[in-house]
Amino acid sequence: MDILFDTANLDDIERLTPIYPVTGVTTNPSILKKEGKVDFYKHFRRIREIIGTERTLHVQVLAKDAQGMIDDAHRLLDKIDDQVYPKIPTTEAGIEAMRHLKDEGVHVTATAIYSKTQGFLAIATGVDYLAPYYNRMQALDIDTKGTLHALSGFIQRFDAPSKIMAASFKNIVQVSHALEAGADAVTLSPKLLRQALSVPDITHAVDVFIEDWESIYGTRTLPED
Numbered sequence: 347m348d349i350l351f352d353t354a355n356l357d358d359i360e361r362l363t364p365i366y367p368v369t370g371v372t373t374n375p376s377i378l379k380k381e382g383k384v385d386f387y388k389h390f391r392r393i394r395e396i397i398g399t400e401r402t403l404h405v406q407v408l409a410k411d412a413q414g415m416i417d418d419a420h421r422l423l424d425k426i427d428d429q430v431y432p433k434i435p436t437t438e439a440g441i442e443a444m445r446h447l448k449d450e451g452v453h454v455t456a457t458a459i460y461s462k463t464q465g466f467l468a469i470a471t472g473v474d475y476l477a478p479y480y481n482r483m484q485a486l487d488i489d490t491k492g493t494l495h496a497l498s499g500f501i502q503r504f505d506a507p508s509k510i511m512a513a514s515f516k517n518i519v520q521v522s523h524a525l526e527a528g529a530d531a532v533t534l535s536p537k538l539l540r541q542a543l544s545v546p547d548i549t550h551a552v553d554v555f556i557e558d559w560e561s562i563y564g565t566r567t568l569p570e571d
């Protein structure tokens with residue numbers, strides 16, 4: 347299972363990567379906007395320094411035409427590093443760019459996926475990851491779990507190399523539903539993970555264990571021997 351941080355916040359990535367079992371970082375221009383007008387390539391080189399080469403880094407292209415997307419992908423690979431996964435929107439131009447980049451041996455993440463059609467085209471193109479937008483699909487009343495389940499079935503049936511990396515989560519329930527429906531990976535804001543672990547019931551349970559111990563032994567630590 348892959349869990350990725352969907353953020354470009356350096357402090358969060360630095361502080362939380364040693365804590366959570368994350369396998370990479372994903373961003374898009376809207377996520378980057380939250381950091382202000384950062385020095386783009388330098389910012390991503392810093393993220394790479396923090397996460398190392400054993401984790402994956404997914405950075406989105408900006409162009410809308412196929413050649414522009416291919417050029418953007420090359421720029422990311424040149425100026426950040428050659429292990430970056432360019433994120434390519436799954437449009438007609440995007441499919442063309444993905445095919446070209448896969449022929450060159452580049453890792454590719456197909457993004458902005460709302461439908462089975464986009465999904466099976468990305469799978470047929472041989473992308474490494476495809477990113478269905480869980481919350482945005484739900485907001486359109488699309489059968490999101492059904493779509494993930496179908497795409498996961500296609501990958502298995504056709505023995506495709508692609509992995510499903512579900513994205514666009516607004517709550518933690520959507521994340522577990524995506525995994526139940528067949529997502530191999532989920533990318534989410536670290537805030538969602540932290541919120542999920544800080545619910546009062548969990549902290550209360552831990553406090554009660556310590557209080558019960560203290561009521562017997564009069565200390566809040568285990569004995570030395």
Ligand SMILES: O=C(CO)COP(=O)(O)O
Binds near residue numbers: 372
């Ligand atoms: O690209 C996305 C997540 O990686 C989209 O997420 P949002 O729906 O939160 O904008």
